[in-house]
Amino acid sequence: MNRKIFARTVAIAGAAVLGLISGAFPVQAQEFGPPELIAAAKAEGKLVFYTANFAEVEQLVIKQFNKRFPEIKVEMVRAPGGQLITRVRTEAAAGKLIADVVDHSDRGLMLPMEDMFQDYTPPNAADYNPDALISKKLWPRATIAWSIAYNTELVKDPPKSWMDLTKPEYNKLTGQVFAQSGGTTWTRIMFERQVLGEDYWKKQAATRPVLYPSGAPMADSLVRGEVAMGPLLYNVIYQKKKDGAPVGIFFPPEGAPVNPYASGIPKTAANPNAAKLFLNWCLSKEGQTFMIKELGNLTSLKEPPAYPEGFDPKVVKVWYPKFEDYVKLQATWVAEWDKTFGYRQ
């Protein structure tokens, strides 16, 4: 064991020295961290990544990261939001948390666990929008936005705004993800009430939408024609559009609710350098650009390096929830939403 640690130390030091001497680290790589971090990360050679995002989407991110850093193997554990939190808390309490990076969509669930994470600051920390940050330890690796999607084969007169979804002619044609499904949906219903008006839910519920447990099955239903339209996370439906599915997507003029993720490195991480490098890359301009262009994400960078297809920054107003409200209002408002929509608990 000691011999292993010694060998690793020698390898890290050697790699760092060699790197410095030979100038093996191009200037571009500096944005992902100092040479010694990269050398140490390569010496570790792997990291374990816990995420609440869809595995397939994250596989694309990992693949892209490996184009830049092929020496680092990323092992992923993906679980739905609630289950991931339970797993992390239980593993940590038992002293068996194997995650080097934890990535979650519900910042309200992550903040109480802040002490579990180590201090971490990406090289471009100053470039990030303070509204997206809830802690100096947790960073918005992914930022996803709500849009409205519709089936182009079924809807010849598509909606053009959030308010259009409440039109009587769309009766029984819309779908909705129910409020309890997680942080992203909670963000959306909060936006609806705070921006579109106190009675928006009531108007929307009057069209008798089909309720779904998450955006993915709803996106699939929309493509199949089970429902004709509805609010969907852009990154869920964008992939289908790219594949040629008959869907139209737009960002409504009243605003696009945005949900930044919270990602951090546990204090117990066995591969802290690989974890830092991975997050540095994800949070870098290169990583964010990839996620915007290929996955349909937005970014929490103050100066977005790109926009997803169909997103005009002059027209679309992104809407970040006030984090205080996000935590304080959730239980009451979700219960009221359930009542309004007749969703049985």
Added chain:
Amino acid sequence: MNGQTSRRSEVVRSVSEGQRAWGGLWVTFLLAILGFLVIYPILMLLLGALTDTNPVVEGISLSHLSVKNFVTVLANPNVAEALANTMIACGGGTLIAVVIGLLFSWIVVRTNTPFKGFIAAASILPLFAPPLVAGVAWAILGSPKTGLINTMFKWVGLDWRVDFYSMWGLVFVFGIYYAPYVYMFTASALRNMDPSLEEAAEISGASAFATLFTVTFPLIMPAIVSGMLLSFIVMLGIYGIPAVLGAPTNLAVLTTYIFKLTNWSPPLYNTAAAVAIILMVVTGLLVFLQQRVLSGRSYTTVAGKAFRPRSLDLGRWRWFTFGLGIVYLLIVVVLPSLALIVAAFRKFMFIRDAASLFDMRQYSLMHFYSIFDNPLTLRSIYNAVEVGVVTAVVGGALAFAIGYTIHRTRVTGRFWIDLISTVPVAIPGLVVGVAYLWAWIGIPGGLYGTIWILALAFIARFMPDTVKSLSTSFMQIHRELEEAAWVCGKGMLETIRTIVLPLARPGVIASMTLLFVLAIRELGSSLFLYTSNTMVMSVLLLDYYEGGNIGKTAAFSIVQTILLGVLIGGANWLSQGSAQGSVARTG
């Protein structure tokens, strides 16, 4: 003379005392295993239901116990509605499953219907499909808006419509998918049954029909009741089918209600644990009912006399039974498979009309390329097979030991072994997964994060299925066969090896096969126990589904079905040869 008698009685007494000591030791050993696998996780679940904390995070404390979660759950009218829906769906589904399973086991084992092997294979095919996939397949077929069945009705000019997003749709799909449980139990019993009893009935003037209902079916009642009960209980714990077919109309059953609780943000595991305990009580009552129905009756039909399996000549009617097999195959296997094939090969699933369905430009291999481009696919297949094999072998051996102890010995404490080994059947997988995590994560020795923790969870979770399935085989073997071996001087282990095991072999193989299939398909317990190195197919399948990829879900489920088909086909081939063949080899 008297001295000899007293010496003999001393020897007998010392032998029986020795046997009692060994018996006690054996029961203690089994109870220790069951305690670790079943009791400990259930206590954790109960603790979770009686508190508002995670026992691992906040520590095990008995100072804040309350029945608040139970009061909350029982006072909620939606839980009562979900429970009522559950009973109707599972009850109706079980009736259909019994009719189908019993009919086809009789057709395959006891008649001269042509192409019986083909019908036999068709009868167990639905078992390969994970519930989630079954739900998706029937949603594609039976959706009132976009279902392929309605599309075809429209195409041929019929004004008919089906709607599977309803209670009757749920009942129908439950019934056809869980008929194989009844089939496996009853076919095994019919195969091992001495036909002389039926022949005697017919010699006495009873018609073939009367014999069937007065002799054959009553004699295999343990198998019918076990299959019926098992299929009902399995339906109680199924999430995938009601999730897909019930969601569009907000038709809730207990499992979908529990899933919501565990998936909400924040998750409500303690409330979910309370619902699970209620479900356990309902199931416990059913098991008790089964014991009452079967107690005090003899069902032995395999005795020490050789027999040939009897085949009833149906004459022209054999083509009718063959036709039934074809119709069943069409409804249960061909249609959902076609739906999955369409979804797996079609670029996307919007199908305007029949012409669009047959438009070959809409089909490609893109979903297959995509799933095999994902490194997790091959890894999950390898892990699932490894876990499946370990579960089947270790779980099968444990179930044999438990089944033999319960049914072939008179050791004190076997009642408790029977009772404890039946308990896990009552717990829905979605909740028991977190109970296993709470219970086993702290165990030293690096169990967490290995394939073994998954295998142990599956062994525990499916122990009732395998023990009950093996029990049917044990109940049919007359004690005289073992007694004959003992008289010949063979010990217990040798008797098990040469008499019981060969006779019970079809049942053992069937149980292990069932365990393998269940392990491959199991999702609920896997969700909390897999790590980055031990992801299994069911978790990845859920991921494809949750990712809204019906095409990839269908493609991956086809891969899984082919894999299961090949492996189970191999197992069936291994288990070919009837009981008497085995006896002939070992006798």
